[in-house]
Structure formats: C-alpha cells, structure tokens
Amino acid sequence: MLSSAVPAPGLPRIPLSEPVIRGNEWQYVRQCLDTGWISSAGKFVDRFEREFAAYLGAPHAVAVTSGTAALHLALLAAGVRPGDEVLVSTLTFIAPANAIRYSGAVPVLVDADPDTWQMDVKRVVAFLDACRDTADGLINPASGRRVAAVLPVHVLGHPVDLAPLLDAARRHRLKVIEDATESLGAEVCGRPTGALGDVGCFSFNGNKLLTSGGGGMVVCADADIARRVRYLSTQAKDDPVEYVHEEVGFNYRLTNMQAAVGCAQLEQIEAFLAAKLQIAARYREALAGRPGLALMPHASWARPMFWLYTVLITGGSRAVMRAMADAGIESRPLWQCLHLNAPYRDCQLLGGEVAVALQRDALSLPSSVNLNEADQERVIASLLGALSR
Numbered sequence: 029m030l031s032s033a034v035p036a037p038g039l040p041r042i043p044l045s046e047p048v049i050r051g052n053e054w055q056y057v058r059q060c061l062d063t064g065w066i067s068s069a070g071k072f073v074d075r076f077e078r079e080f081a082a083y084l085g086a087p088h089a090v091a092v093t094s095g096t097a098a099l100h101l102a103l104l105a106a107g108v109r110p111g112d113e114v115l116v117s118t119l120t121f122i123a124p125a126n127a128i129r130y131s132g133a134v135p136v137l138v139d140a141d142p143d144t145w146q147m148d149v150k151r152v153v154a155f156l157d158a159c160r161d162t163a164d165g166l167i168n169p170a171s172g173r174r175v176a177a178v179l180p181v182h183v184l185g186h187p188v189d190l191a192p193l194l195d196a197a198r199r200h201r202l203k204v205i206e207d208a209t210e211s212l213g214a215e216v217c218g219r220p221t222g223a224l225g226d227v228g229c230f231s232f233n234g235n236k237l238l239t240s241g242g243g244g245m246v247v248c249a250d251a252d253i254a255r256r257v258r259y260l261s262t263q264a265k266d267d268p269v270e271y272v273h274e275e276v277g278f279n280y281r282l283t284n285m286q287a288a289v290g291c292a293q294l295e296q297i298e299a300f301l302a303a304k305l306q307i308a309a310r311y312r313e314a315l316a317g318r319p320g321l322a323l324m325p326h327a328s329w330a331r332p333m334f335w336l337y338t339v340l341i342t343g344g345s346r347a348v349m350r351a352m353a354d355a356g357i358e359s360r361p362l363w364q365c366l367h368l369n370a371p372y373r374d375c376q377l378l379g380g381e382v383a384v385a386l387q388r389d390a391l392s393l394p395s396s397v398n399l400n401e402a403d404q405e406r407v408i409a410s411l412l413g414a415l416s417r
C-alpha cells in the first residue's frame with residue numbers, strides 16, 4: 029500500500045475537488061440553446077430559485093452571477109451603509125471581506141475557534157456586549173463606527189456555532205448574513221445553514237458542492253430583502269417598461285443557461301452529500317490516532333457536510349502538500365488570514381493566533397464527490413508516507 033506514495037508515472041492525477049456532470053445538465057442546457065432562452069431570464073432561472081428555496085425551506089431565493097455578488101447584495105439589502113462595520117472571520121476565503129468593502133463598510137476580523145475552526149462566536153459576543161447601544165445603532169467604542177451586521181462564513185463544510193451568535197445579534201438588533209457556500213447541506217439546530225440568519229448566501233462556482241459554472245444565490249425569509257436584492261441585481265430598474273432608475277444598481281442576474289446547469293445539479297444533491305459523508309468517514313477511519321496529525325472537527329451540535337476534508341499537520345502542512353503533489357495528488361492549504369492580506373492589514377482584529385496556527389498546519393485533501401475508494405486509498409497512503417518521512 030505504502031509503495032503507491034512514491035511518485036508513480038502513469039497514475040492519474042487526483043484533483044482536490046472537481047465538478048461531476050452526470051445528470052440532466054446537457055439536456056437542460058440544450059433546451060436553452062434550442063429555444064433561444066440563453067440569457068438573464070427564462071424558466072430555469074425561476075425554477076432554480078424556486079427549487080433552491082424549497083430545498084433550504086426558505087421563503088425566497090434570488091439567483092445572481094456569483095457568490096461574491098450574492099454577498100454584496102445581501103449586505104446592501106440588510107441595510108449595511110458606507111462607514112459601517114461588519115464582523116467576519118479572519119480565516120476565510122477573501123470574497124466576503126471584499127463584498128463588505130464593495131458596500132463601503134469596514135470589516136472587523138474575528139479569530140477562529142480552536143474547537144470548530146470557525147468564527148469564534150465567544151469573541152463576537154464579547155465584542156458586541158462591549159459596544160454602546162445608542163439611538164443611531166450599536167457603536168464600536170474603539171472606532172466610533174456603527175456595527176451593522178455579522179457575517180459568519182461556514183468554512184470547509186462545518187457550521188459556525190450559530191445559536192449564541194443569533195441570540196447576541198437579536199439582543200443588539202444586528203443582521204446576520206451567512207456565507208453558507210461551503211456548508212450547503214450542513215445543519216445546525218436541526219436547520220440548514222444559510223436559512224438560519226437574516227440572509228444566506230451561496231456560490232455555485234466549479235469547486236463547490238453544486239455548480240452552475242458560475243453563479244450564486246441569496247436566500248431569505250423577509251420579502252422586502254428579497255425584493256431589494258432582485259431590484260439591485262437588475263440595474264435598479266423602477267418600471268417594467270420604461271427605463272427609469274432611482275438609484276445605482278448592478279448587473280448581477282444569473283443566465284438561464286447557468287441556471288439550467290444549476291437545476292440539473294440540484295437534482296443530484298442528496299447523492300453528492302452522501303458521497304461527501306462517505307469520503308469523510310473513510311478519511312476519519314484511516315487517519316484517526318496518527319501521530320502528528322489531527323482530524324477535521326465535528327462538533328456535537330453540528331451536522332457538517334465535509335465539503336473539503338481537512339486535517340492539521342503538526343508543525344506545518346506545506347512539506348506534506350509538496351510530497352503529495354509529487355505523487356500526482358492535489359491538496360491545498362487554507363487561505364492566508366485576512367489580517368495578513370494587504371487590503372485588510374489595518375482592520376480591527378479580535379485575537380488571531382488560532383487562525384494563524386490553523387493556516388500553518390491545515391491541509392485540505394481530495395474530496396470530489398466522484399473520488400473512488402482506490403484513489404482515496406492512494407491519497408491516504410501518500411499522506412501517511414509523507415508524514416513518516
């Protein structure tokens with residue numbers, strides 16, 4: 029078994045996460061092409077919105093061009109204004125922080141919780157409780173700015189500990205915007221992530237659980253927020269016929285062809301989720317108790333979906349990553365913490381040491397839903413071989 033950890037010419041490369049197109053994608057895209065309904069309106073856009081909302085048990089869903097666009101419009105529709113502050117984890121893909129900036133607001137960066145690797149909710153609650161409640165809203169005493177929202181990002185498929193966060197947000201009358209892209213299908217408090225806060229955002233980029241090529245979705249219970257997102261996504265057009273605009277909008281609508289792919293992918297979501305759980309179970313079984321290696325967390329209150337199965341390698345993950353790459357196996361570190369990226373270096377940071385240590389040690393392993401058992405054995409052997417050297 030261990031011999032396969034040696035670079036073996038001829039063995040196929042194992043990707044980190046690749047889309048699996050094996051349902052009605054061709055048939056639905058063909059319908060778009062055959063009927064001429066290829067652009068930003070059509071029955072697949074409506075259907076994708078309807079079926080995605082139903083899947084999450086949410087009243088409204090609005091399809092947009094990307095996950096980043098979803099976050100941008102969610103922030104605007106939730107009432108975030110220029111000069112406001114929004115709390116977000118420092119250990120995340122950069123898109124949510126960029127979206128905060130697009131809205132003119134300023135991120136306050138939060139350390140990761142060592143038990144879940146997610147936004148440290150205890151730090152968030154302590155921060156909010158130390159703010160001043162005024163007639164103008166909740167004021168951060170350190171900056172004098174209004175705190176407008178909290179943006180928990182459920183990273184890698186494990187949920188953020190949302191119950192205490194929602195509780196504190198309600199107490200301080202703050203909006204909670206979930207970035208549930210990486211946790212589509214995960215649950216907490218018996219409900220799906222993305223449908224727990226005021227607004228939920230999703231991306232359908234190529235490496236997510238579901239893909240539409242590119243695309244995103246905003247999900248919410250509030251009809252006014254949904255209307256506002258839809259309005260802003262279509263250039264803020266105020267009249268169905270006349271081109272009249274009261275404000276600056278965006279061209280953020282998903283095309284019918286992309287929605288067609290999304291609809292076909294959504295039909296397969298249960299199989300995709302089952303595959304992710306099985307991949308996680310196999311990694312857990314093979315890697316538990318190995319010295320120098322820690323498994324991905326699984327909190328007792330959470331039902332994760334393990335989008336990318338990720339381990340910690342004591343002392344740093346990059347040497348193992350390089351050894352696996354030599355064996356034709358793609359693995360990936362976590363994102364550089366936001367507070368270490370130039371645009372966010374000056375942001376207020378709550379803690380940060382846990383996130384930096386996770387960024388040094390974490391390694392995401394191949395987790396495509398079509399990863400077969402033999403290939404996963406190869407990944408495991410390669411990882412253990414590199415660890416022992």
Ligand SMILES: *Cc1c(COP(=O)(O)O)cnc(C)c1O
Nearest residue numbers: 094095096121123209231232233
């Ligand atoms: C991929 C991703 C995004 C960005 O989505 P795009 O569709 O590429 O704009 C946002 N947030 C998270 C957590 C992601 O993983």
